[in-house]
Amino acid sequence: MTPGSNMPLSVARVTVDVTAPVRLDVSGLLLTADGKVRSDEDFVFYNQPQGPGVTHRAATAGSPDSIIIDTAAVPAEIEKIVVTASPDAPGATFAGTEPTATVRGAEDGAVLATFTPPRLDTETALVVVEVYRRAGAWKVRAVGQGYANGLAGIATDFGVSVDEQPAQPAAAAVTAPPVPAAPPAAPAPGKVNLDKGRVSLRKNETVSLVKGGRPLTHSVRMGLGWEPAYGSRAIDLDASVIAYGPDRNMIDACYFGRLMILNGTVQHSGDNLTGEGSGDDETITVHLGGLPPEVTGLVFTVSSFNGQRFTEVAKAYCRLIDDRTGEELVRFDLTGSEPKTGVLMCKFIRQYSGEWEMTAMGEYVQSRSVRDLVKPAAAAL
Structure with missing residues (x-):
């Protein structure tokens, strides 16, 4: 897939693997029509691995960090699930690193689509793909939008409450690293058609x-x-x-x-x-x-x-x-x-x-x- 391209999903349950030469933290956010989470419970990640219809699977020796989506179990008011990734090492960027998202059938592991976002540099977090509902059917879209302020920048953009202090291991609330002052990296330019002339x-x-x-x-x-x-x-x-x-x-x-x-x-x-x-x-x-x-x-x-x-x-x-x-x-x-x-x-x-x-x-x-x-x-x- 290329940035902005989409395709329908042929199965109800899919796994989105995100791989790279370095270890990544992968998460999923369930968004309503206004592009926001309903609550912090819609942020699914390593410290909160279960959400309605969405599961985080931690990396093991044989598999990468993944988000598993059961579209049949996603609440009706949720219109899309965005899958994000950030380097596990503190302060690390995607410069010189090419992450690849692979969308598979969750039951048989068959590859449905792959996407490698191009031209990454100083981004510290990335919206990789989104699985979204359109006219009753589910599709996947390649995104590749980078952020300069890590997973916290993505989380706050989508309405998650982010603590200003680092997460403690026993914390029950959703937490993320502190938000640096740097703004999000500019998203890829919007796609247009030919209706307005040249x-x-x-x-x-x-x-x-x-x-x-x-x-x-x-x-x-x-x-x-x-x-x-x-x-x-x-x-x-x-x-x-x-x-x-x-x-x-x-x-x-x-x-x-x-x-x-x-x-x-x-x-x-x-x-x-x-x-x-x-x-x-x-x-x-x-x-x-x-x-x-x-x-x-x-x-x-x-x-x-x-x-x-x-x-x-x-x-x-x-x-x-x-x-x-x-x-x-x-x-x-x-x-x-x-x-x-x-x-x-x-x-x-x-x-x-x-x-x-x-x-x-x-x-x-x-x-x-x-x-x-x-x-x-x-x-x-």
Whole structure:
């Protein structure tokens, strides 16, 4: 799963494991429609392991800290259960640590979904996933929202009473570490759709390719453009798109040497050797409704065939265009540059509902051809 994506749960009882190279404290909070707990009893963690329909299972030598959710036993007024994690070591952050949530069927252990929140840094606690009720059915959503003030910051945000003193082992009340002065880390930017016209994205922002309540299923065109930086010579960059399956396995790649893939549902305009001239330098057309069902992700990339670095490039951008009308739908202008030879510009992710989401990336990598981009693009999905 990717941040913001969701999928329905096929079983009533699920276990959410959260693993990392370090020991974690995992908890669950039962929230009503106003996004708050009803009382401190709705905060389920190591010191209070039982709640209505929700159980905390402490880590053992063979299993990680987990939250077990029996959706059939969750009270009717509870609309979601958020699963959180924080490093067990005092003051530790998630910098250099990649936690992964695995949602399993509680009865058979079958994996239903996995999610690894991207780009963590100084966060000391994290809302990892949420299991929520929608129209009588239960779903899971990948969240990945970080907090700089630990589990106490999450708890107070959701209405739990937090003691100012450290918890004592025999305490009956719900307690958590003292709240530092630092505010919560900013949440990931909200997801928007195309209803209000053209969307301008910044790095890591996401737009749902939905207009008027309907997912786009016709052809769209990804235009990629660049100009040589002032004083630089002409630069030969190559646009490409790599198609992946649900396990981040590469299915095919479309680039100047392979102008059509996937039975013609993805087509490349051809190679631009200089980057000169206004407008898009290379375009890639994608018929969203015709893509094979095994294609769940597309990563659009640009690489420097002659090894010139992106510090020699100006005004690099990508823009999504409605191929029927020529209307520009989404634009991402790449700001800043790094002395590397490739960049992951944006990605499309197919949601369980069938709609596609586009996320601006702007991640620089070392590459001179599409072959060099396959692994870093897969890791970025």
